[in-house]
Amino acid sequence: MGLVLFMLFAFGLLWAQDLYTEYIKAQVREIPLQKALVVGKGEKQLITFINPDCGHCRKEWQALKPHLDKVKVYIFLLPFKNFPESEAKSRYIACSKDKLRALEEVLSGKFDGRPPQTRDCPLLQEHIKIAEKLNVQGTPYNIILGSYKVIEGYSPKLLEELGIK
Numbered sequence: 001m002g003l004v005l006f007m008l009f010a011f012g013l014l015w016a017q018d019l020y021t022e023y024i025k026a027q028v029r030e031i032p033l034q035k036a037l038v039v040g041k042g043e044k045q046l047i048t049f050i051n052p053d054c055g056h057c058r059k060e061w062q063a064l065k066p067h068l069d070k071v072k073v074y075i076f077l078l079p080f081k082n083f084p085e086s087e088a089k090s091r092y093i094a095c096s097k098d099k100l101r102a103l104e105e106v107l108s109g110k111f112d113g114r115p116p117q118t119r120d121c122p123l124l125q126e127h128i129k130i131a132e133k134l135n136v137q138g139t140p141y142n143i144i145l146g147s148y149k150v151i152e153g154y155s156p157k158l159l160e161e162l163g164i165k
Contacts, residue, residue: 024148027134035126037075037099040068044162045145047074049131052089052106054080054139056154061107063159070164075103076127078139087124088115095121 031047046064050057064073077094079086089106095118096102105111131141142151144161151158159165 021148024143024150028143028145028148030133031074031076031130032126033074035076035123035130037077037093037103038072039075039100039103040064040070040072042068042070042072042164044071044164045074046071046162047076047143047145049076049078049127049136049139049141051078051080051086051139052093053083053086053112057140058107058109060140060142060154060158061103063156067159067162067164071162076130077124078128078131078136078141079124085111085113085115088118090127091118091121091124092116094124094127095119 028047033047036047048060050061064071077090079090089111092111092115093099093102093106138152140152140154142158143149144151147161149161151161155161
């Protein structure tokens with residue numbers, strides 16, 4: 001009897017996991033990847049929502065940066081609400097001609113305490129709407145394409161999950 005219950009429990013977990021994966025796949029189909037900031041040229045793919053003032057996002061960026069030959073990262077910016085510095089930095093990145101340079105400048109702390117002067121950026125507003133539609137509540141929020149695994153928050157195992165370390 002115990003083995004039967006265990007097998008039913010295990011089947012239920014697998015079924016729930018399959019449902020969750022299907023849910024994530026459906027969410028990904030709703031994400032307009034052409035609106036993302038795309039960095040890297042690798043075969044592995046990652047969707048990430050980041051905040052320029054998030055320490056964990058900065059740490060994740062430092063971990064990903066050396067592997068951009070192995071991974072393509074679709075970045076969506078999500079500034080902290082009611083934090084003008086965070087929003088200004090996000091606008092700077094989103095509307096810069098050289099987005100990778102701007103991303104690196106901001107995530108390295110160049111503008112901490114003195115955010116760049118920027119105008120409104122429609123792309124940033126689109127990123128915020130995408131995050132709201134997906135109910136992204138915190139950063140970094142990662143979806144590994146292929147496995148459709150979600151990693152919320154910084155994880156040193158991200159590279160391992162991506163299969164690049």
